Amino acid sequence: MGMKQIIVGLMAAVSVASAVEQASAAKLEDVLARGKLVVGTGSTNAPWHFKDASDTLQGFDVDVAKIVAKALFGDVEKVEFVNQSSDARIPNITTGKVDMTCQFMTVTGERAQQVNFTIPYYREGVGLMLKEGGQYADYAALKAAGSSVTIAVLQNVYAEELVHKALPEATVDQYDAQDLLYQALQSGRADAAATDQSSIAWYVTQNPGQYKDGGYGWSPQSYACAVAKGDQDWLNFVNTALHEAMTGVEFDAYAASYKKWFGKDLAPPAIGFPVEFK
């Protein structure tokens, strides 16, 4: 993928070139004075950030950004989304084109050297999607079947290794696009599809009674929003907004969004002693 390398290379160059710019340390005041929050996200990944049939941007990332907008302005609509590809997530932060990015961004040490991550708002992992009423009931049945099961997975250098972490003997078929995984499962060419648990949750919700989650997740990664380095006040503010969405006053909004996109109810945080110090 020469193109990808070009992008990554140029983005890195731009990030370095713009490091000087990051000194301005009054983002919170700037955003409040502007009257709206500018958030970078994508538009092509359900259930994170995608367009509905009437062309409105929606998804879990979008809702998380709206929760931050509400903390700022008391109004979830005071947010402007900048459409960006995954490759543009870090450059758009470092060049100041966005106040923050919420775009299913996996927290890694390498990225944390370029931007400041907020606290995570979701823990992603790989799961197995099965057909409802199919030959295999769940993960245990797939594992017991050994090499006679075929698993569909998105094409990747590490795809085979990834599947074998959970199902050491399974046959692995790699596909080019997400919808082809689902077609392989639907047509019976694969016994299960290994993909992000959030994708499974969304697809199961979209096709009720047809598919199910195999009940096993592996390969964890944290999703967090990211802001520019050098402004601790802004980072603290976004962290506070996210924290209270998961444990405090905005829990209902967070839980409603979680239910909408992942189809699962969240238990409210225990009242009394703060959950985070348990």
Add this chain to the structure above:
Amino acid sequence: MNPPATFSELVWLARWPLLYGLGTTVAISLLAIIGGTVLGTLLGLVLTYGSRASRFGARLYTDFVRGTPVLVLVLASFYILGVAGLDLSAFQAGVLALTVFCSSHVGEVTRGALQSIHKGQGEAAKAIGLTFSQSFRHVLGPQALRLALPALINTAVEMVKASTLLSVIGVAELLLRTQEVISRTFQSLEFYLLAGFLYFAVNYAIERLGRYVERRTSLA
């Protein structure tokens, strides 16, 4: 549960996003082709008839731009100009990058066409007392256009295809719009084919237009 929608139903549901995408693609391409052709023609004139210094400058520009991948130009005009203080929108930055790229190609095409016209033509024009602009308008220009047309059409078609690169900086052109629809409908093959057909239709129209102009300007 609703029965699964057929492909034509999905296309109908997605008609506005796709049409807007097509419109954006056409707008980007048109702006880049028109801007690039105007700039490129001037560039070609400088490359052919300019003084030594201006020829050197034009040559430097042409070679530098032609030797850079379009994607790099797109990213540079969006990010590097932004850092330098010229904060263009993604659409503006993309159109600028494509215009610059187009101009370098048209410049070379124009130079090639002008230089392949026999020297005697220009001399004869001068001999009957035509000024430079008159001789370009009535003698050299029409001949150069005839010679350059196939290559110009080729460049125009390339611009339409290069406009897909603007999806990287978030311009909602046809490719990005198509990807948005796919992320909702999970039908990648069908919608990519549809996008391919739409791109072909745009390029076919350009090619027909080129043929028309070719017929109008031919000697026969």
